[in-house]
Amino acid sequence: MKTVRIGLLGVGTVGHAVARALLERHDVLSRAAGVSLHLQRAAVRDLTRPRPLAREQLTTDPMAVATASDVDLVVELIGGEEPARALMTAALAAGKPVVTANKRVLAWHGPQLAKLAAQRGVELRCEAAVGGGIPLIAPLTDDLAANRITELRAIINGTCNYVLTRMAQGETLADALAKAQEAGYAEADPKDDLEGVDAADKLCILVRLAFNAACTPAQLHRQGIRGLDPKDLAYGRELGYVLKLLAIARRGPGGAVEARVHPAFLPADHPLARIDGAQNAVHVVGDLCGPVMFSGLGAGGDATASAVLADVVQVARRLALGDPVAPPRDSGPEAPLLPMSQVSTRCYFRLAVDDVPGVFAQITKVLATHEIGLASVIQREPGKLGAAEVVLFTYAAPESALAAAEAELAQLSSTRSVLARIRVESSK
Numbered sequence: 001m002k003t004v005r006i007g008l009l010g011v012g013t014v015g016h017a018v019a020r021a022l023l024e025r026h027d028v029l030s031r032a033a034g035v036s037l038h039l040q041r042a043a044v045r046d047l048t049r050p051r052p053l054a055r056e057q058l059t060t061d062p063m064a065v066a067t068a069s070d071v072d073l074v075v076e077l078i079g080g081e082e083p084a085r086a087l088m089t090a091a092l093a094a095g096k097p098v099v100t101a102n103k104r105v106l107a108w109h110g111p112q113l114a115k116l117a118a119q120r121g122v123e124l125r126c127e128a129a130v131g132g133g134i135p136l137i138a139p140l141t142d143d144l145a146a147n148r149i150t151e152l153r154a155i156i157n158g159t160c161n162y163v164l165t166r167m168a169q170g171e172t173l174a175d176a177l178a179k180a181q182e183a184g185y186a187e188a189d190p191k192d193d194l195e196g197v198d199a200a201d202k203l204c205i206l207v208r209l210a211f212n213a214a215c216t217p218a219q220l221h222r223q224g225i226r227g228l229d230p231k232d233l234a235y236g237r238e239l240g241y242v243l244k245l246l247a248i249a250r251r252g253p254g255g256a257v258e259a260r261v262h263p264a265f266l267p268a269d270h271p272l273a274r275i276d277g278a279q280n281a282v283h284v285v286g287d288l289c290g291p292v293m294f295s296g297l298g299a300g301g302d303a304t305a306s307a308v309l310a311d312v313v314q315v316a317r318r319l320a321l322g323d324p325v326a327p328p329r330d331s332g333p334e335a336p337l338l339p340m341s342q343v344s345t346r347c348y349f350r351l352a353v354d355d356v357p358g359v360f361a362q363i364t365k366v367l368a369t370h371e372i373g374l375a376s377v378i379q380r381e382p383g384k385l386g387a388a389e390v391v392l393f394t395y396a397a398p399e400s401a402l403a404a405a406e407a408e409l410a411q412l413s414s415t416r417s418v419l420a421r422i423r424v425e426s427s428k
């Protein structure tokens with residue numbers, strides 16, 4: 001084989017960067033692959049927009065590209081669930097390797113697609129699906145293979161991290177989101193960012209790789225950043241914490257894996273606490289390697305194209321050498337997921353209460369009933385509305401106890417409202 005002919009599905013932000021790099025870095029990429037990489041065809045939505053390809057290479061029919069007889073390798077960058085899933089399925093069924101950045105399809109249909117790829121003896125690669133340009137999939141698959149991963153904590157939604165970084169400087173969520181949208185970090189529907197959907201899709205992919213746990217995003221506990229108040233960020237800062245949208249997975253004592261996405265206070269000295277703006281980072285603890293962190297640009301055309309092209313080079317090199325695709329690894333029995341009610345975390349509560357004697361006695365009684373220890377307290381005198389504000393940081397307790405305590409705290413005669421409940425992560 002002298003040339004590997006690439007069929008590109010989608011020429012949006014990432015597709016455009018991939019197409020441009022294939023042309024401008026043709027020599028470097030082809031040398032790395034050991035074969036000439038040729039962008040043969042591309043499927044676009046709108047034929048009138050300027051593209052780094054000749055008109056005769058373009059079509060609005062992505063299925064024609066996915067199954068074209070003159071395409072050796074399909075790169076799927078359309079995003080979203082359908083038709084991307086159907087296109088990848090058709091390409092794999094036609095015996096074509098697929099490189100994709102599609103977190104949604106991989107999170108929901110990854111195992112089925114991987115099975116189809118294995119049956120057809122072709123590769124399905126997805127380095128760009130999580131963390132944009134940060135190498136994550138290959139390190140978790142290969143470089144850390146000797147480890148039993150005990151914990152993974154990650155910032156994998158650039159939009160939320162950007163918004164929270166700006167909220168910590170006093171900006172409102174709406175203003176910060178508008179800037180993230182302008183910069184092109186946000187999903188087509190920013191609800192997917194703000195409600196943690198994007199992060200849950202990505203965590204699902206990482207949990208399968210790092211913990212060999214069978215899961216779909218629907219099984220993960222998910223909470224987004226809507227409703228967070230800059231006040232919570234300020235209180236956290238007073239006690240040495242930074243607020244992040246975290247994706248967390250941890251192996252429990254019985255082998256079950258907890259996996260969740262939610263806002264969390266992190267000690268300011270944790271490496272993830274220093275990840276600001278649209279940056280992403282994944283902090284992994286292996287039983288041999290200890291803690292390692294991967295960080296960098298989690299979104300954007302060029303950064304994501306870097307990961308896509310790494311996969312393209314790998315596949316093309318194998319095609320050029322005529323090497324067979326390695327069979328799927330035997331990862332052993334899959335780990336179960338731990339129900340969220342059994343997950344234990346520290347917690348932050350912010351309450352508006354009447355400024356009357358005995359309030360604290362009532363609050364501490366509720367916490368004691370649920371065996372929740374109190375670590376720190378902040379109390380503010382009543383403001384104009386006449387309610388005092390109480391902030392509690394607890395020691396670790398199961399989610400079921402924390403939820404029950406929240407409901408009871410809300411019912412106390414002295415409580416006006418429970419304004420926030422946010423989980424707190426420890427340094428280790």
Ligand code: HSE
Pocket residue numbers: 132156157158159160185186187193198298299300
């Ligand atoms: N909307 C995503 C983010 C884009 O903000 O991280 C990259 O997957």
